[in-house]
Amino acid sequence: MSTLREDVTDYLATRRAMGFTVEGLSKLLSNFVTFCEARGASHVRKDLAVAWATTPIKVPVTDALIARRMDAVRVFARHQHALDPATQIPAEGIGNRRYQPREPNLFTEAQVLALLAAADTLSPRFKAITWRTLIGLLAATGMRPGEACRLSVDDVDLAGCVLQVLDTKFGKSRLVFIHPTTATVLADYLQVRRDWVGTTARACPAVFVNSRREAINPDRLGATFRQVVAAAGVTAKPGHRPPRLHDLRHTYTVATILGWYRDGHDVQARLPLLSTWLGHVDPA
Numbered sequence: 001m002s003t004l005r006e007d008v009t010d011y012l013a014t015r016r017a018m019g020f021t022v023e024g025l026s027k028l029l030s031n032f033v034t035f036c037e038a039r040g041a042s043h044v045r046k047d048l049a050v051a052w053a054t055t056p057i058k059v060p061v062t063d064a065l066i067a068r069r070m071d072a073v074r075v076f077a078r079h080q081h082a083l084d085p086a087t088q089i090p091a092e093g094i095g096n097r098r099y100q101p102r103e104p105n106l107f108t109e110a111q112v113l114a115l116l117a118a119a120d121t122l123s124p125r126f127k128a129i130t131w132r133t134l135i136g137l138l139a140a141t142g143m144r145p146g147e148a149c150r151l152s153v154d155d156v157d158l159a160g161c162v163l164q165v166l167d168t169k170f171g172k173s174r175l176v177f178i179h180p181t182t183a184t185v186l187a188d189y190l191q192v193r194r195d196w197v198g199t200t201a202r203a204c205p206a207v208f209v210n211s212r213r214e215a216i217n218p219d220r221l222g223a224t225f226r227q228v229v230a231a232a233g234v235t236a237k238p239g240h241r242p243p244r245l246h247d248l249r250h251t252y253t254v255a256t257i258l259g260w261y262r263d264g265h266d267v268q269a270r271l272p273l274l275s276t277w278l279g280h281v282d283p284a
Helices: 004-017 023-037 046-053 063-081 109-119 125-141 145-150 180-197 218-232 247-262 267-278
Strands: 162-165 174-177
Touching (some): 023 046, 109 218, 125 145, 125 180, 125 218, 145 218
């Protein structure tokens, strides 16, 4: 008889085969299975689903997070119930799905320059150059930090001033055009990177690498960026979350829209263009 973990693995494989992106679902279900295994459960049970969904793990438990966790268990339980009638399907209505996003931080031009200058003080020197280039690229393009971390050298066309962003969020790919001045800065960084990483066939293909010559982990950007923010003296407004690297994307987006308004363009007509540029599913 298969275990609950094996059942989840088979379910996720089926979802992938159908073309779904399951990274987030996979993390939630894996955590749920670990919770069940610790309690000797071999099937999904309603009481365990609620207990897991309401237990703090690494982040504060909100109604929206409880609902998200319950949705993950519920969608798997519905699938598994057809194969194993002992599987219980958690009821609907547990947790409030209404997510109230906190207002993002929008950096001023002076603050972006301060972040670049602060990044330049990091140690070792290669880390400083890498972070200065990363912050500058995000500010100039509005890319997601994770997208920049996943860029490979082959995705960069300096002559054409274009970046190829492949298979990103929602399974979308797109081209991001960069200004010649940005291409020049990126070219300078790539030369420093080549000197650091080398050019062997086994060399890391990622554009942005760490001091160990490995691709930067997008899940570990926060600690270094907090260090940069502190050195730059950038603080959040009252009621705002602490500044994040992702706020450069919000800053780029708002600055673009405000620029269109100032130039007298039809902003509503241009929103689909901005949506495509950012890699969104739709303008909403």
